[in-house]
Amino acid sequence: xxxxxxxxSVIVRIEGRVQGVWYRGWTVDEATRRNLQGWxxxxxxxxxxxxxxxxxxxxxxxxxxxxxxxxxxxxxKVTPTPAPPPTEPGFxxxxxx
Numbered sequence: 001x002x003x004x005x006x007x008x009s010v011i012v013r014i015e016g017r018v019q020g021v022w023y024r025g026w027t028v029d030e031a032t033r034r035n036l037q038g039w040x041x042x043x044x045x046x047x048x049x050x051x052x053x054x055x056x057x058x059x060x061x062x063x064x065x066x067x068x069x070x071x072x073x074x075x076x077k078v079t080p081t082p083a084p085p086p087t088e089p090g091f092x093x094x095x096x097x
Contacts, residue, residue, distance in 0.1 A: 016076035
């Protein structure tokens with residue numbers, strides 16, 4: 001079986017200079033372009049949290065892209081954790097938590 005087409009779902013915490021730099025908007029654009037489902041939100045501690053679900057290759061590519069982010073971002077840590085798939089279709093921005 002081709003593991004590249006297997007389904008993968010993660011929740012990821014992105015730390016560094018990631019709020020106030022259009023990180024959430026960039027994430028929506030990048031995840032949508034990769035045909036991923038999930039969400040993104042700011043966290044009260046200054047990090048960004050997101051869920052990415054889709055093909056293993058697309059999720060892995062998105063996780064790699066999270067290290068760069070938009071131009072003004074300075075990412076210091078990307079921590080993915082396996083998660084159940086999202087229940088809502090599409091990719092959306094959620095309120096800060």
